[in-house]
Amino acid sequence: AKTKGRGRHAFFDVDLRERTHRRLQLEQDLREAPRRGQLWLAYQPIVDLRTGETTTVEALLRWNHPRYGLISPAEFIPLAEDSDLINLIGGHMLRMATEEILGPRQRYPGLQLTVNLSARQLDDPALVPAVREASQVSGLPPSAMCLEITESALMLDPTAAGRTLAAVRELGARLAIDDFGTGYSSLAQLMTLPLDTLKIDRTFVSGLGESRDAEAIVTSIIAMAHAVDLTVVAEGVEHEHQLEILRELGCDLAQGYHLGRPVPADQL
């Protein structure tokens, strides 16, 4: 048993060392990734539950690393957030997305683009100019763009976030609160922010049809959001029965593997 224990311990050390090494390597490589063309965007459709039409696509970052292969944003976005890289990458992502959406928009004229913002970008004075510039260079009107901010990012500093959001809104872009239900914001706090859309986190959507609690939570989120005139998107819809329940509950839009996986722009 002792040998086994030591073995496990040694294995853990190797594992930890490897993960630390990977992290450092990725942090370093991420700096060069935009310039080397290793970052690309996958787009996932967001569908109107009444008409069945795709009204919006969400841009989701991908990184093709020369050694580690395809890396998830769940791994590299936090690394970028720990350094100032997030602002560089965020700007790069905005330019790519506003260019790439133009082709699909010719085929589907009203198509909207929604992009993700990090907490760090909310207090970057370059954010608003970057949105304006991406719109001017591509010709995509700000009114065709939405910026998503997670509930937890908004709550870090609601006052500062409110100022940035007001400036983004001034440009004509829309704003969405992402992963709603996972943070601890109150309706009173949310109402002070100039939001257009609320995205219900996948954890609640996946419980639909299985737990009464999930259905009660989703019902009340939709009622609350509609009461303050927000459009509601359900995230992470993987099954038809979830879609049916969401329709019955009066949810406006939905997104998830059941409706379409994230794909490169030319496959939209």
Ligand code: C2E
């Ligand atoms: P998110 O904004 O909540 O995006 C939704 C995530 O759920 C995406 O993961 C998407 O691929 C995944 N997803 C969509 N439908 C389903 C489904 O039916 N089932 C399941 N299990 N998952 C589904 P992804 O692409 O790995 O992105 C992870 C997170 O990384 C995003 O979560 C977002 O917070 C962040 N992220 C992605 N792109 C960017 C970016 O350009 N900038 C910033 N700051 N963050 C980004």
Ligand code: CA
């Ligand atoms: Ca999002």
Ligand code: CA
């Ligand atoms: Ca989300």
Ligand code: CA
């Ligand atoms: Ca999320």
